[in-house]
Amino acid sequence: MRREVPLAITFITGFLLIIGFFIPHDPIGGLQSMFLQWYAIIAGFTMVLGLMTLTRIHTRRIVKRTQGFGYSVILIGAMLGTLVVGFYSGIKYKGLFELGTPFMWYYNNILVPLSATMFSLLAFFIASAAYRAFRARTIEATLLLIAGVLVMIGRVPVGNLIWNKLPIIAEWIMNIPQLAAKRGILIGVALGMIATSLRIILGIERTYLK
Amino acid sequence: MAEIIGIWVAAFLTLCIFSFLYKDNPLYKFAEHLYVGSSAAYMLVYFYFFNIKPMLIDKFIAETGLARWILIIPTFLGVIMLLRIHPKIGWISRWSIAFTMGIGAGIGIVAGIHGYILPQTKATFLPLFIKGDLIQSANNIILVVGVLTTFLFFYFSKEHKGLLKPPVKIGMAFIMVSFGASFGYTVMARLSLLIGRIYFLLHNWLHLI
Numbered sequence: 203m204r205r206e207v208p209l210a211i212t213f214i215t216g217f218l219l220i221i222g223f224f225i226p227h228d229p230i231g232g233l234q235s236m237f238l239q240w241y242a243i244i245a246g247f248t249m250v251l252g253l254m255t256l257t258r259i260h261t262r263r264i265v266k267r268t269q270g271f272g273y274s275v276i277l278i279g280a281m282l283g284t285l286v287v288g289f290y291s292g293i294k295y296k297g298l299f300e301l302g303t304p305f306m307w308y309y310n311n312i313l314v315p316l317s318a319t320m321f322s323l324l325a326f327f328i329a330s331a332a333y334r335a336f337r338a339r340t341i342e343a344t345l346l347l348i349a350g351v352l353v354m355i356g357r358v359p360v361g362n363l364i365w366n367k368l369p370i371i372a373e374w375i376m377n378i379p380q381l382a383a384k385r386g387i388l389i390g391v392a393l394g395m396i397a398t399s400l401r402i403i404l405g406i407e408r409t410y411l412k
Numbered sequence: 413m414a415e416i417i418g419i420w421v422a423a424f425l426t427l428c429i430f431s432f433l434y435k436d437n438p439l440y441k442f443a444e445h446l447y448v449g450s451s452a453a454y455m456l457v458y459f460y461f462f463n464i465k466p467m468l469i470d471k472f473i474a475e476t477g478l479a480r481w482i483l484i485i486p487t488f489l490g491v492i493m494l495l496r497i498h499p500k501i502g503w504i505s506r507w508s509i510a511f512t513m514g515i516g517a518g519i520g521i522v523a524g525i526h527g528y529i530l531p532q533t534k535a536t537f538l539p540l541f542i543k544g545d546l547i548q549s550a551n552n553i554i555l556v557v558g559v560l561t562t563f564l565f566f567y568f569s570k571e572h573k574g575l576l577k578p579p580v581k582i583g584m585a586f587i588m589v590s591f592g593a594s595f596g597y598t599v600m601a602r603l604s605l606l607i608g609r610i611y612f613l614l615h616n617w618l619h620l621i
Contacts, residue, residue, distance in 0.1 A: 204503050208510030215511055219518020223526075240486035241515040243468050244508055246459035247490030253456050254497055256448075273445040280449030288457030298461045305457075311418035312425065313454060315612070316447040319429040322605035326433060328598065342588045349592030350599075357600050375593050378551050382558020383590030385532050386583070389559075390566045392528035399520035402513055410513050411506055 209405045216403035253281065284308065349375055423617040426609055558586040 215237055222234030260274035291305035292298045298305055336351075338344040355361040356372020401407035428443035472483050489508040496505035536559045538552040561583030564576065572580045614620045 204506070208506040211507060211510040212514035212517070215514030216518040216521075219515060220521055223522045236482075237515060239467050240489065241512060242463045243486040244490050244493060244512055246456075246464040246468075247493045247508075248512075249456040249459045251494050251496060253452055254494065256452055258497065270441070273441050276442055277445040277449035280446045281453040284450045284453035285457065288453065289460075292457065292461045292465075298457065307414060307418055308450075309454075311422045312446070313450055315422040315425050315609075316429065316443060316450065318605050319426045319609050320447060322602060322609050323429060323432060325599065325602035325606045328595075328602055332595070332599070342584055345585055345588040346592035346595070349589040350596040351592075353593045353596030354599055357596070372596075374551075375589065376597070378554050379558055379586055379589040380593040382555045383562045383583075383586040384594075385536060385555075386559045386562025386566070386586070387590075388528050389532050389563060392524040392532075395520045395528075396524040399517035399524070402517040403521075410509055 205408075205411060208411055209408070213403055213405060216399070220403075257281070349380070419616055423613055426613060430609075557582065562586050562590075 218230065218233055218237065222230045225231065226234075257278060260277050263271045263274040264278075287304045287308045288298065291300070291303040295303045299309070300306065332350070336343070336347040338347050352368070353372045353375055355364065356368040356370075356375075361368040361372070398407065402410075425443050425446070428439040431437055432440040468483055468487065472480055475483075489511055492504045493508040494505075496502050536556060538556060540549065540553050540556065542549045542552070561579045563583070564579050565583035565587060567576075570576060611621070
């Protein structure tokens with residue numbers, strides 16, 4: 203019961219999704235689109251689960267007064283604040299992202315700066331990582347270094363000032379050798395994805411049941 | 413007024429995160445925890461208004477008969493997903509996980525074939541010689557050789573020795589160029605974000621430029 207039912211559910215839903223692609227007519231096509239909607243609904247509930255887990259972890263920290271519990275207070279406060287502002291804006295105004303809603307203010311002045319700055323910080327760390335990784339010790343490492351440097355220089359105005367062919371070379375690297383390897387990797391990834399999906403549908407891969 | 417407060421808040425948070433460049437400090441930790449809490453709740457709000465509300469609540473109100481009551485199934489699967497945090501009855505959540513895994517696997521097969529394998533293979537069937545256009549011919553040859561050798565590099569059923577060694581080496585070279593180019597591309601994307609943040613501080617906040 204604890205294993206058989208989930209295995210049967212996985213088999214039926216997975217199989218129906220594949221069949222639905224080849225027979226897009228009712229009732230299979232209808233069932234397929236209904237299952238996809240259900241999938242989106244359940245995905246919404248998983249967000250609730252994520253929030254519940256996060257709240258539980260940080261509430262425990264606050265209750266036990268562990269070191270840095272004040273940050274947990276900030277996290278839970280931010281979470282509750284976003285929820286209140288989000289639901290208030292979503293219910294009171296026509297849409298969540300309507301201009302002038304409190305949620306849009308929150309989104310533009312808190313979420314966007316935080317996420318953009320957090321990712322921009324990576325520019326510094328990626329540069330120090332490059333210093334360590336880009337050492338022309340072997341032919342492969344040299345190729346990595348040359349391709350990286352050419353793409354970086356070729357994509358900024360100073361590259362064009364140094365030599366007007368640099369942007370063309372950078373573009374060529376992106377469109378030909380980079381694309382070739384990426385295409386090979388993508389096909390490989392897709393084959394792996396299909397093999398894993400088949401293993402899941404047929405019940406060979408069961409690690410998700412643990 | 414709200415706009416001015418917003419700019420000051422955004423500038424303060426930007427500086428809090430940039431302070432990490434000096435060292436890990438309470439201001440950075442404050443911004444970090446604020447970011448985690450806000451983005452987690454943002455995702456829930458987003459999923460509620462774009463998934464749960466239109467697909468479940470609004471539909472339940474609008475529909476009649478079987479189309480209405482069948483919505484109890486995804487609600488049930490969603491609710492039992494929440495039981496995962498309970499150690500004794502957490503096993504029931506496997507039903508909804510199994511459902512999402514089944515859908516994901518089904519989509520994986522269809523998307524793998526139609527989204528990746530077929531279009532990528534089709535795009536690789538290129539003419540290796542184009543009369544009067546040597547550059548395009550050379551590019552096409554490089555592209556085809558690159559795809560095939562990269563593919564061979566990931567073929568592990570046979571040891572990369574003998575006849576297989578030279579093409580695998582070429583494949584490795586292509587992969588390295590690709591990684592280098594992707595790295596450069598990522599660096600540029602991060603730098604443009606950095607420029608955006610610095611521009612925000614100097615232009616929107618301090619009005620210096």
